Amino acid sequence: MESYLVTGGAGFIGSNFVLSLLASGRDVRVVNVDALTYAGNLENLASVEDDPRYRLYQADIRDARAMAEIIAAENPRYVVNFAAESHVDRSIEDPGIFESTNVGGTVNLLNVVKSAWEEPDGGFGEHRYLQVSTDEVYGSLPLDDPSAYFRETTPLSPHSPYSASKASADFFVRAYGDTFGLPVLITRCSNNYGPYQFPEKLIPLMIRNACRHEPLPVYGDGLNVRDWLYVEDHCTAIDLVLHEGRIGEVYNVGGHNERSNIEIVKTIIRLVSERLDDPAIDDSLIRFVEDRKGHDRRYGIDPAKITAELGWSPETPFEEGIVRTIDWYLAHAEWVERVTSGAYQTYYEEMYGHRGAARA
Numbered sequence: 001m002e003s004y005l006v007t008g009g010a011g012f013i014g015s016n017f018v019l020s021l022l023a024s025g026r027d028v029r030v031v032n033v034d035a036l037t038y039a040g041n042l043e044n045l046a047s048v049e050d051d052p053r054y055r056l057y058q059a060d061i062r063d064a065r066a067m068a069e070i071i072a073a074e075n076p077r078y079v080v081n082f083a084a085e086s087h088v089d090r091s092i093e094d095p096g097i098f099e100s101t102n103v104g105g106t107v108n109l110l111n112v113v114k115s116a117w118e119e120p121d122g123g124f125g126e127h128r129y130l131q132v133s134t135d136e137v138y139g140s141l142p143l144d145d146p147s148a149y150f151r152e153t154t155p156l157s158p159h160s161p162y163s164a165s166k167a168s169a170d171f172f173v174r175a176y177g178d179t180f181g182l183p184v185l186i187t188r189c190s191n192n193y194g195p196y197q198f199p200e201k202l203i204p205l206m207i208r209n210a211c212r213h214e215p216l217p218v219y220g221d222g223l224n225v226r227d228w229l230y231v232e233d234h235c236t237a238i239d240l241v242l243h244e245g246r247i248g249e250v251y252n253v254g255g256h257n258e259r260s261n262i263e264i265v266k267t268i269i270r271l272v273s274e275r276l277d278d279p280a281i282d283d284s285l286i287r288f289v290e291d292r293k294g295h296d297r298r299y300g301i302d303p304a305k306i307t308a309e310l311g312w313s314p315e316t317p318f319e320e321g322i323v324r325t326i327d328w329y330l331a332h333a334e335w336v337e338r339v340t341s342g343a344y345q346t347y348y349e350e351m352y353g354h355r356g357a358a359r360a
């Protein structure tokens with residue numbers, strides 16, 4: 001049996017990861033530790049909440065005592081840290097919470113696992129800690145040099161408070177590996193899309209607004225380029241790196257699927273219009289708005305290392321993934337409404353309050 005402790009498992013990528021592990025057919029146990037911020041939604045995990053292989057703790061990764069108690073009680077072989085404040089725009093409004101959660105929370109978690117896992121001889125047995133990081137730590141690539149890519153050797157050069165906090169956390173993770181021998185791994189992935197993404201992010205926001213005939217706000221000239229990966233492919237990469245990655249290494253995750261924001265928005269308009277058979281959903285809904293401060297121009301991952309060493313490559317072409325994603329959001333309009341109204345935040349009390357679910 002393989003035991004995982006996942007932090008931030010009620011968020012977008014974390015919940016996809018938890019669901020994919022439990023559906024994998026392997027002998028797994030999954031403990032999910034999530035503070036249930038605005039971005040954590042237990043509805044995402046409703047299908048597994050009674051699964052005896054799954055257990056939820058509502059706890060904060062910054063809480064040393066709570067995290068130590070949970071790790072002692074559950075003794076996971078693997079820790080995968082998804083928990084973070086993840087939205088760049090929010091980091092521009094309130095950088096402090098990004099420093100606190102993304103840096104302080106990560107350092108706290110590293111301390112807790114180090115204490116719990118360290119053996120008398122200084123070794124860490126079969127344990128592994130994986131930090132889920134982002135390509136945004138590398139900064140920005142120029143638009144006029146399409147042959148430039150982020151490689152694992154690219155110096156970190158974050159621009160936003162979000163990416164600065166993630167880069168800082170990466171340095172701490174590496175330091176715990178180098179200094180204490182903690183068996184750490186880091187993945188740096190490009191932009192994800194797919195089911196359960198909070199509709200403040202580009203793709204679900206545009207789908208939602210298009211369905212409602214509301215304006216689709218596009219930053220600046222819309223030419224900023226992101227490298228999109230279907231969330232399931234990211235989850236597969238994380239689990240592969242956890243099992244087969246070389247300890248202490250960084251692996252970039254991405255699939256050479258670069259698109260400008262305006263291209264993404266126009267694709268969504270076309271597909272939502274077709275699927276709802278509604279010609280009123282058209283490009284006239286697009287509104288160019290004031291650019292994001294410090295907006296990175298282009299992200300582009302070179303995934304050569306993970307492909308060569310671990311044989312990973314994405315399985316979902318963008319054309320297929322975006323249709324799947326749009327269909328998921330169209331079929332889950334109530335989920336979108338509850339998430340955007342904040343109503344899902346009462347879900348924990350309704351679903352778990354009477355059951356005395358684990359809280360730390």
Ligand SMILES: NC(=O)c1ccc[n+]([C@@H]2O[C@H](COP(=O)([O-])OP(=O)(O)OC[C@H]3O[C@@H](n4cnc5c(N)ncnc54)[C@H](O)[C@@H]3O)[C@@H](O)[C@H]2O)c1
Nearest residue numbers: 008010011012013035036037039040060061083084086192
């Ligand atoms: N979304 C992307 O495109 C993308 C790409 C690359 C890397 N990442 C990284 O992947 C991870 C997950 O991203 P996401 O998009 O799923 O984020 P998300 O915002 O959807 O989810 C974050 C989760 O972390 C939880 N959380 C926040 N603060 C916490 C704390 N102090 N203690 C415990 N739990 C806490 C939230 O409740 C939520 O469930 C993040 O570390 C992010 O930096 C995201």
